[in-house]
Amino acid sequence: MGRWSKEEIEAAFKTYQVQGRAAARSGDWARWGEMFTEDVTYVEQEVGQWGGRAAAVREMAALMHQNEGTPWVWVNQYPVKAYIVDEDRGWVWSQIWNRMEDPGNGRVLQENCLTMLRYDGDGLFSYEEDLYNPHAYVQMVKDWVKINKECNQDPVDDTTRAARAEAARGFADIPSFEAEPPPASLGERHAEARANRGTKGRFPREELEDAFDHFRAQLALAGKTRDWSHFGAAITKDATWIDCALGHIGKREGIVRTIEDRLHQVDEDAPWVQLCRFPVGEFIIDEARESVWSFFWARFDDVGDGIRHEAKVFAELQYHGDGLFKVLETLYNPNHFDKAMESYKAGKIVYDERRERREKRLAEREAQARSMTPDD
Known part of the structure; x- marks a missing residue:
């Protein structure tokens, strides 16, 4: 509490x-x-x-x-x-x-x-x-x-609109009359019923939590293996993905294909294949709407310096039942992905140079140590 x-x-x-x-x-x-x-x-x-x-x-x-x-x-x-x-x-x-x-x-x-x-x-x-x-x-x-x-180049003024409306009403079979709003007592009549309505949906909270645990496990597995069919195993065949940058993508196969087209890029200029870690941060269950709201991190693989190169993503997942989600809506700042990519590439260059210098020093020390070893 x-x-x-x-x-x-x-x-x-x-x-x-x-x-x-x-x-x-x-x-x-x-x-x-x-x-x-x-x-x-x-x-x-x-x-x-x-x-x-x-x-x-x-x-x-x-x-x-x-x-x-x-x-x-x-x-x-x-x-x-x-x-x-x-x-x-x-x-x-x-x-x-x-x-x-x-x-x-x-x-x-x-x-x-x-x-x-x-x-x-x-x-x-x-x-x-x-x-x-x-x-x-x-x-x-x-x-x-x-x-x-x-x-504003070709505006229709209120007088013209009124004239058009009057002409249109002339085609009606009955004379026009004032629009009637709902009766004021309507809400009062149903007040008790509203108060007694439960706030729970069709599925128990525990089921939504278990389904989300499976979803996040499949997301992590898809990132590690680069095989996004694992992610597809957490959504329905007719699922819809609504992404703030990519738009609406339909069906499991289409969603998996779209993700792989993006994250299977291996060129050095944009190695999106290294965007492979997706730890979940905060999440909350909306039992009434049968959904899960969550933040997760889209994180690049560690280049060796321990720095997190990542972007924050919000996802709303609509539950279908049987452990599967039917609608995924994602919201994020694309600029943060570009910055994460640039910091990842810069960090990799620095770490690779540092690793080469370290390997060189170790090789020199080993050679020196061997030269100092007495002949037995």
């Missing part, structure tokens, strides 16, 4: 959502800052780490007030895709859509962001970390600028 109840943490998260949207739409990011402790740590995966509420508000405002070139100011809506409250440890795991203002034609332009929040009491959070694909965000903004420009 944690220090704070699930209800308290959840209430703070709901306020966080309200304040975040209000800040984005008003431009006053101090309202977002009100959700954090004074010494909050904010980890922005692309920009860096900010320490303290004042710094977080200042840097976030500087980023989100951009209105030329890449107008981040129009990313001003944050509907929550899904979230899990870890009551025992005081964390909120959330996937939040970063959605742009209507560009003019109603098209939804949004990208997913994994946001981790650590609760610290009194309705405040002391830590936030975001993980997303910055390339997808840049492309989203470019698309918005293009669509917005096209809509």
Whole structure:
């Protein structure tokens, strides 16, 4: 049992959502800052780490007030895709859509962001970390600028829309009337039923944990052997992989083939074959949604210096039953993979040179020792 109840943490998260949207739409990011402790740590995966509420508000405002070139100011809506409250440890795991203002034609332009929040009491959070694909965000903004420009070149004003609507209603068989919302009593009638509903899905927590243990074991085995059919043994034949950079890949064979096309590269310029370790960090079971949310490290093999050359990956796994997962969604920063590759190659060069010098010294010492050995 944690220090704070699930209800308290959840209430703070709901306020966080309200304040975040209000800040984005008003431009006053101090309202977002009100959700954090004074010494909050904010980890922005692309920009860096900010320490303290004042710094977080200042840097976030500087980023989100951009209105030329890449107008981040129009990313001003944050509907929550899904979230899990870890009551025992005081964390909120959330996937939040970063959605742009209507560009003019109603098209939804949004990208997913994994946001981790650590609760610290009194309705405040002391830590936030975001993980997303910055390339997808840049492309989203470019698309918005293009669509917005096209809509403004040939705009349809409200008068024209009203005239078209009136003309269209003339084709109807019945006269028009006011739209009717659901009755106010609807929610009240079902309040008791909602309160008595269980929060558990079809599968017991223990089954999801066992399936995830098998999944992570198969992932580790696939990396060690470079045979990704082992990974395929943890997913259904008709599985879907939704990757933030590669898109949607369907079926077990297609998923395995896509991974092998990438990780079987052995050339010296990009030896992705050495990306072969995948230890799991934090994870949480969402029994109600029958899923597992997890962080794992995509790590290059040790070059001999003990340094970890790795990138952080978030994965949401939807369970199917029979120990298999049917949907995998992965989110990460591709730039971190490129940096891990470069650091791995640089580390290998340094270590190989050091090893050659050491082998040379040892050979010289051995030769000297042999020359000093008395003849018997």
